[in-house]
Amino acid sequence: MSAVKFTRKQFESFVSALIQSGRPVMAPQAKNGRYAFGPLAAAEEFRLDYDVTILPPKKYLLPQTETLLTYQVGGACSSVRDAEPMILLGVHPYDMVAINQMDELFRQDQYDKHYMDRRCRTTIIALDVVTPSENVFAASMGTATVKSGYDILLTVLPDGSILADAATDKGQELLDPAESTPAAEADLKARKTVWDKNEKALNKHVLECKPSYLPKLLENAYDHPVWEEKARLCYSCGSCNQVCPTCYCFDVQDQVSWDLKTGERKRCWDGCLLENFATVAGNHNFRKDRAARYRHRLYRKGKYVPGKIGGQIACVGCGRCITACTAKIANPVEVYNRLMEDTELG
Amino acid sequence: MCECCNGHKDIYLPEMATITKRRMLNGTELYLHLEMDSGKDLDYRPGQFVEVSIAGIGEAPISISSSPTQKGLELVVRNIGSLTKAIHKLQAGDKLGVRGPYGSTYPIEQAKGKDLVFICGGIGLVPQRSFIRYALDNRRDYGNITILIGTKCYTMRLFREEIALWQERKDMTVLETVDEAHDCWDGNVGVVTTLIPKIESDLPKSLISICGPPIMYKFVLMALAEADVPENNIFVNLERRMKCGVGKCGHCQINDKYVCQDGPVFRYSDLALVPEAI
Numbered sequence: 001m002s003a004v005k006f007t008r009k010q011f012e013s014f015v016s017a018l019i020q021s022g023r024p025v026m027a028p029q030a031k032n033g034r035y036a037f038g039p040l041a042a043a044e045e046f047r048l049d050y051d052v053t054i055l056p057p058k059k060y061l062l063p064q065t066e067t068l069l070t071y072q073v074g075g076a077c078s079s080v081r082d083a084e085p086m087i088l089l090g091v092h093p094y095d096m097v098a099i100n101q102m103d104e105l106f107r108q109d110q111y112d113k114h115y116m117d118r119r120c121r122t123t124i125i126a127l128d129v130v131t132p133s134e135n136v137f138a139a140s141m142g143t144a145t146v147k148s149g150y151d152i153l154l155t156v157l158p159d160g161s162i163l164a165d166a167a168t169d170k171g172q173e174l175l176d177p178a179e180s181t182p183a184a185e186a187d188l189k190a191r192k193t194v195w196d197k198n199e200k201a202l203n204k205h206v207l208e209c210k211p212s213y214l215p216k217l218l219e220n221a222y223d224h225p226v227w228e229e230k231a232r233l234c235y236s237c238g239s240c241n242q243v244c245p246t247c248y249c250f251d252v253q254d255q256v257s258w259d260l261k262t263g264e265r266k267r268c269w270d271g272c273l274l275e276n277f278a279t280v281a282g283n284h285n286f287r288k289d290r291a292a293r294y295r296h297r298l299y300r301k302g303k304y305v306p307g308k309i310g311g312q313i314a315c316v317g318c319g320r321c322i323t324a325c326t327a328k329i330a331n332p333v334e335v336y337n338r339l340m341e342d343t344e345l346g
Numbered sequence: 347m348c349e350c351c352n353g354h355k356d357i358y359l360p361e362m363a364t365i366t367k368r369r370m371l372n373g374t375e376l377y378l379h380l381e382m383d384s385g386k387d388l389d390y391r392p393g394q395f396v397e398v399s400i401a402g403i404g405e406a407p408i409s410i411s412s413s414p415t416q417k418g419l420e421l422v423v424r425n426i427g428s429l430t431k432a433i434h435k436l437q438a439g440d441k442l443g444v445r446g447p448y449g450s451t452y453p454i455e456q457a458k459g460k461d462l463v464f465i466c467g468g469i470g471l472v473p474q475r476s477f478i479r480y481a482l483d484n485r486r487d488y489g490n491i492t493i494l495i496g497t498k499c500y501t502m503r504l505f506r507e508e509i510a511l512w513q514e515r516k517d518m519t520v521l522e523t524v525d526e527a528h529d530c531w532d533g534n535v536g537v538v539t540t541l542i543p544k545i546e547s548d549l550p551k552s553l554i555s556i557c558g559p560p561i562m563y564k565f566v567l568m569a570l571a572e573a574d575v576p577e578n579n580i581f582v583n584l585e586r587r588m589k590c591g592v593g594k595c596g597h598c599q600i601n602d603k604y605v606c607q608d609g610p611v612f613r614y615s616d617l618a619l620v621p622e623a624i
Contacts, residue, residue: 074400077443
């Protein structure tokens, strides 16, 4: 495995070659003044300088809607796996960490073939952040840079050239045919300055404790007034869930085709902030209070999911929920800092 | 398919089962006896559940009511949603999709030698019956068996013939009550907690298993606390929306526990730090 350096022009050729390889290339592009991952038609559409995308690249691994099974109505089901090879280009470190966590959650215990098959066929080209977004706090969460999960890591160096570092054979095979120069020691040093800069710059909201302290912090915060205070303004719209790179809850529903003979069992994104998330048949809602749902999300990020993935905190500091929340109550840093203050006082 | 996925089965793919017997237990509860089309019985333990589906309608978690000591699979389905309404229309010979079994089990080994007390409210009898039948089929392994059954009204009583047979047996005690008095009912009237003082077994030393509607747990647990029953001798069987059954979809979560994997049977003392549970 080796690192190479691209000039801008060489990089465009590299991206063009990816597009021409026949596999769909999904990359961040400008969209109505913001950025979104989408199929890349031309190399120049790829925005190396994007700050954050509206939705995380999770949507390609756990699509908003996906067919799990097909069936004859009332008959037997058969398994569907439609994953095709795909390249995710320009995945920011915080989103890469989120994908790494999701890999572990879908792989562990009961192996989810639908997710894993898609994941195994995906090549990920990560990209160090060039422009910090208005609400990013990845530096507080230890996700401003990333060390694993990608096949290639791209870094835009201060001189405008692009360092590409292959981490897997899959990545190396993509770099091999591209015109580039081997990276020099000085280039790796320059990359280090980018990392150091991002460790400071991606911190628009500053968490007052180490993220690893959050599970402990939440141990004694269950009855804190902050849940009720924040949730009083909550619309239960689930926007915070929908834009989150680590939210993976889903619903499963049967859809029948127009001829009423065949159909598909589909899973689609769901969100624990939505009012009926925990409602069972007979209309009993086990989490009917907004405050309980609001608290559940922050406990999942800071305590419950970490318990399943070796203590990794399931908030990667992308800041999307802060931007998406109409009521401006979704900022996890505000809540955790508030709990910190009161813990210190107590 | 990619190489790493080879050898893993699709965890969402149901097997087909055929309805071999069906009958209504009351106005809303349908009893089903199923046999797997594979010809092999499901390898389950008392307390577990299955995901039952009709392709085109949907899927839902249903408790297993039979014991692994018997052949086939028995379920009881309340007519309450679109899927269960469709299941109620099925006849013997019709097919259902079945995934599982999933979830934790009653402590059938640890309970050996102990007196067993089952406290059942309404359809809470359904999953408890799996353990009751298992204990009856291994009668020498267990001490006294006491079953308390509370039902809202006389007409909603489940498994009446079976309960009548249990009541005739000398090696077990079955106490029944209904919430609302009825002309045809000359037994106890009142909620199920009113039966607790009538238990003859040494309560603090017994293994107590509770299943019923959410509101019932609070009152039964209070009564057991007053009777000095240690919390680690109490088992509760909780209902949640176990949509996937395999610990992924998040719907059945109570705090950090997944009812589909950590439950549905929980030792009550393990729920001390799980405020959403009861």
